[in-house]
Amino acid sequence: MFYVILGIMATAVAVLMFNHEAGEVFGYPIEIVASIALSSSLLLYLIGGNLGRSSLLQSLKQAATWLLIGFALVLGYSFKDDAKLLVSRVTGELLPGAAVVSQSGEVTFRRSDNGHFMVRAQINGETVPMLVDSGASSIVLSYSDATKTGLDLGALSFSAPVSTANGRALAAQVWLQQISVGGIEAQSVPAMVAQKGALRESLLGMSFLDRLEGWSVSGDRLTMIP
Structure with a gap:
């Protein structure tokens, strides 16, 4: 019975989190679905005969425990956005290149130990570490990264x-159907692929930065405004 009840509550929380943007589940307001899931879990516990097999005090303690579990799940769901933001900030501090997304949609990156700003871009479903380089007129992919993206x-x-912060190199022009940095997506972006062995790391240049509403550097933080 324990696993049945726990399964119901876990499934309910997953469904609620997946559908929270819509505000309803199966046509019913999401608040009603949440209360039905919690009430049915408690009812199953009572039907299981625990009140009859144990002392009243022990049964009340167990019932209170289930209520606390349910309350914790509902509370966690209520503050899910704040929790995501907190996790994002902690990750951004511990892992340079990880994006910290604010509630307003701005994306912030912390400066790496080498003094540069590194980001993790998504190109054709592949993660590509890139150095932000405002001195590069275009995105420049290293030969190995370009191969990885297909x-x-x-x-x-x-x-x-091409002229970059790493010096001059020969490159070939390509078009990226889609590139995403910290959730900021751009399509049909001109880019360059550096000759094999000419570039150690890919560069996020102005052909992406110019697509932004704005971007700025303050101290050891780079902020992109979509």
């Missing part, structure tokens, strides 16, 4: 000189 490099002509 770009067809066979027909490219590496003849275009």
